[in-house]
Amino acid sequence: MSEFKVPYTDAFYDKQVKVSLRSAGLMLERLSGVWRPGSVVDVGCGRGTWLTAWERLGVQTLTGLDGPWVDPTKILSERIQFHPTDLNQPFGVAAKHDLAMSLEVAEHCRPEASEAFVASLASMADAIVFGAAFTGQPGADHINTRPHSYWCGLFLERGFQIFDYFRPKFWGVEKIAPWYQQNTFIYARPEHPLFAALAAHGEKPMDNPAFVDAVHPWLYDKGRGVI
Numbered sequence: 001m002s003e004f005k006v007p008y009t010d011a012f013y014d015k016q017v018k019v020s021l022r023s024a025g026l027m028l029e030r031l032s033g034v035w036r037p038g039s040v041v042d043v044g045c046g047r048g049t050w051l052t053a054w055e056r057l058g059v060q061t062l063t064g065l066d067g068p069w070v071d072p073t074k075i076l077s078e079r080i081q082f083h084p085t086d087l088n089q090p091f092g093v094a095a096k097h098d099l100a101m102s103l104e105v106a107e108h109c110r111p112e113a114s115e116a117f118v119a120s121l122a123s124m125a126d127a128i129v130f131g132a133a134f135t136g137q138p139g140a141d142h143i144n145t146r147p148h149s150y151w152c153g154l155f156l157e158r159g160f161q162i163f164d165y166f167r168p169k170f171w172g173v174e175k176i177a178p179w180y181q182q183n184t185f186i187y188a189r190p191e192h193p194l195f196a197a198l199a200a201h202g203e204k205p206m207d208n209p210a211f212v213d214a215v216h217p218w219l220y221d222k223g224r225g226v227i
Contacts, residue, residue, distance in 0.1 A: 016046065016049075017046075017047055017049055017076075019177045020046070020049040020050070020177070021049040021052065021053060021076075022175060022176070023175070023176040023177050023180045024049050024050040024052075024053035025053045025056070026170070026173070026175060026176055027166055027170060027176065027180065027184065028050070028053045028054060028057060029057070030166075030169060031129075031165070031186075032057045034194075034197050034198060034201050034203075035193060035194045035197035035198070036057065036058065036059065037054070037059060037097070037098035037099040037127075037194075038059065038060065038061060038098050039059070039060075039061035039062075039063070039097040039098045039099070040054050040059055040061070040062055040063070040097060040098065040099045040100075040101060041063040041064070041065065041093055041097040041099075041100050041101070041124055041125065042062075042063070042064050042065070042100075042101045042102070042103075043065045043066075043085075043087065043091070043100065043101065043102040043105060043120075043121060043124075044065070044066050044087065044102050044103070044104070044105025044106075044108075045064030045065060045066050045070075045080070045082070046066060046070065047070065047074055047075055047076050048062075048064050048075045048076045048077055048080045048082070049076065050101055050103065051063075051064055051076075051077065051080050052076040052077045052080070055077050055079055055080075060079070061097070062077065062079050062080045062081065063080070063081050063083070063093055063097065064080050064081065064082045064083070065082075065083050065084075065085040065087070065091060065093075066082070066084070066085065066087075067084065067085070067086070067087065068084040070082070070084070087105070087108075087109050087113070087117065088109050088110050088113045089113070089116070090116045090119070090120050091120045092120055092123055092124060093124055096123075096124060096125055096126070097124055097125045098125065098127070099125055099127050099128070099129065099194070100121050100124040100125035100127070100128045100129075101128065101129045101130070102117075102121055102128070102129075102130050102131075102132075103129065103130070103131045103132075103180065103183070103184060104131060104132065104133060104139075104179055104180075104183065105132065106130075106132035106133075106144060106151070107132050107133035107137070107139070107142045107143070107144045107145045107146075108141050108142065108143065108144065109143075109144055110143065110144065111143070111144045113144075114144065114146075114150075114151075114154070115154060118151065118154040118155060118158070119158070122155070122158045122160070126188065126189040126191065126192040127186070127187070127188040127189070127192045127193075127194040127195070128155070128160070128186070128187045128188070129184065129185075129186055129187075130151065130155070130184075130185060130187055131179070131180065131182075131183035131184035131185060132144075132145075132146065132148075132151055132183060133145045133179065133183065134146070134147065134148060134182065134183060134213075134215055134219060135147050136219065137179065137219055139179075147212075147213045148183065148185070148212035148213055149209065149210055149212055149213050152185070152209050152212050153209075155187045156209065159189050159190075160187040160188060160189055161187070161188060161189075161190065161195070161205035161206075162185055162186070162187055162205055162206050162209055162212065163185065163186040163187075163188065163198055163203055163204075163205055163206070164185060164206050164211070164212070165185070165186045165198065165203060166180075166181070166184045166185070166186075167181065167182070167184070167214075171216070178216050178218035178219075179218075181216055181218075182214075182215065182216035182218070182219070185212065186198070
């Protein structure tokens with residue numbers, strides 16, 4: 001994020017880490033039962049909660065990108081290769097990963113950077129777990145909240161299909177943060193092994209991608225004022 005003016009303090013991450021790690025553990029345990037990547041890159045990784053959850057599931061190659069406010073000494077795992085990155089500019093990694101992730105990050109980027117953000121993710125992996133804050137979702141520096149159908153359209157344009165894999169299972173599960181319940185989808189290109197693995201377990205791409213805009217009651221009930 002080019003001006004690096006967002007003060008994501010230790011207090012911010014101290015509050016975020018516990019719920020993020022717990023949510024990641026539950027959601028990724030389900031995904032790993034279908035397919036397990038050998039390498040994962042997380043864009044907007046913070047202290048590396050989701051990468052740490054993957055490490056606990058046996059993934060060895062873990063790459064994290066985030067702004068320079070992240071203190072590398074407080075990354076949760078020494079295995080994570082952290083790269084300070086301006087997420088308002090096109091970004092990438094040296095080699096494609098089996099899976100890319102970006103959860104609750106794109107809403108912090110400038111609106112005009114949105115298409116480049118998705119294009120950069122698409123260059124990193126052919127399977128992506130992605131979620132961003134829905135229109136009006138409260139939170140620190142949420143300057144780019146959008147309906148999910150906006151992001152979905154950008155991925156579909158790049159040859160991905162969308163799987164609503166997490167919401168039917170975890171919607172209303174209190175141990176998982178409501179923003180992860182509501183906003184998290186899998187995007188995969190048909191040639192990627194994850195696509196075939198999901199199909200083998202009876203999962204199908206969404207017939208009506210507009211349904212992604214279903215909104216969790218939390219957004220209108222308890223969400224106001226939550227960081």
